[in-house]
Amino acid sequence: MRVLAAGFVPPCLPTKALEPPSGTLWLHxxxxxxxxxxxxxxxxRVRLYSRxxxxxxxxxxxxxxxxxxxRSRSCIIDGEAVACDDKGMPSFDRIRYRHHDASVILYAFDLIELSGDDLRREPLDTRKAxxxxVLRxxxxxxxLNEHIEADGPTVFAHA
Known part of the structure; x- marks a missing residue:
């Protein structure tokens, strides 16, 4: 496996599409x-970086x-820091304007590196498992940001 250099590792970014992908091989x-x-x-030592x-x-x-x-000696996790309002709903304003908020949670959705090994070439479902x-x-x-394995249009219709 490859080893990642120290510092910032850019995240994978989604590709814009007009319709959700069809088929059951997609994770949502x-x-x-x-x-x-x-x-x-x-x-x-922990560092957090923006996109x-x-x-x-x-x-x-x-x-x-x-x-x-x-417990892992080293890892790189891709996720989303989320703050919730008084009703438990995500609030972008709350996270944007509160710098030190105890209610902020990191929803982790991908593991880029673990113990020095670059995992980006591994299948996504393997990295998520x-x-x-790691988060157990x-x-x-x-x-852990849970995912849904189902047909995209079906998931989108229920969102």
């Missing part, structure tokens, strides 16, 4: 109303603490 995920975050853990690579580490100290306690294992004993501030 909830898009929360938050900040895209690439979380990099090296030993006890374009800006450092967000200082904005989400509880996510940093939670990631630092993961490994991510679920994580604190509540770090959650």
């Amino acid at each position: 995920e909830i898009k929360h109303d938050g900040f895209r975050v690439i979380a990099r853990k090296d030993g006890n 374009p690579g800006n450092d967000l580490t200082h904005r989400f100290p509880l996510i940093v603490e939670t990631l630092a306690r993961l 490994t991510l679920a294992s 004993r994580a604190a509540p501030g770090l959650r």
